[in-house]
Amino acid sequence: MRIDCIINGKNRSFDIDPTMRLRDMLLINGNFAVRDSDDCEGFCGSDTVLVDGTPVYANLVLAGEVNGCEIRTPDGLGNSQHLTIVQQAMIDAGVVQSAYNAPAAALLLTWLLEKNPNPSKEEIGKESESFQGGDQGCLKRNLHQRRRL
Template sequence: MSYHRITLKVNGSLEVVDISGNMTLLQMLREKLALTGTKNGCASGECGACTVLMNGDAVNSCMVLAAECDGAEIITVEGLAKNGEMDVVQKTLVDLGAVQCGFCTPGVLISARALLNRNPHPTEFEIRDALSGNLCRCTGYNRIVEAVKVAAEIEGQEGA
């Protein structure tokens, strides 16, 4: 097996990590960097619990090799809050009761953040479409969708 030393930026911090060739980005975040907010739900790119931002784009971190991440910039759920202030999608998920067991929540938050970054005024369909890769077994989804809608409105007002 091959071993690699990679340098990457995670939640704004520069990290140097030694990894093996078969290690996924998800495993590296959880096992090497103690960023356990990103969850492993299926290890096959289906459930979305491991979603992170990689160079600004939402990806399933179980479907990315750590070795590919040399030079990459990763944002996980732990990196959403800025200066102790929660991201607006974190706030609206709390306010609208869109969190139950919380296991899908980190991935949902990242998908929502990625959506609003690329499309600040999504339609209801666009929100549901963007979240369709994040399985949730507790909430029934509608409160999550509503929370993203409200987050977009708040950001729209702030931006105006």
């Protein structure tokens, strides 16, 4: 199936199986900072991308679903020579450590600020629950009621 979409502002076309995971399609496109930390479980958020302005786990979206959509990936923010304010602030705050999903966190925080330029602490916490921060360990989503026995 032919998939036409916009990735980080550029028109892209793929002739691929529409049941392919969106992450795999993005890897073909070279967006390798869309990573997998949880066997596609939708827990850690390392595979976060924006589809038409909405954060999704790229491992839980099929390529066929993004036909005609606009996609933003973590590497579509600033590059290492020209960082965005959010990326630079993350480094300055000391939270970029092992950083396996720091790019995805930067994307999510950027999206949050674009949506709401004056977020409260609670709003930041709520939105970042879709993440597991490896070093800070405090950004994780409670998708299911967890076993606590």
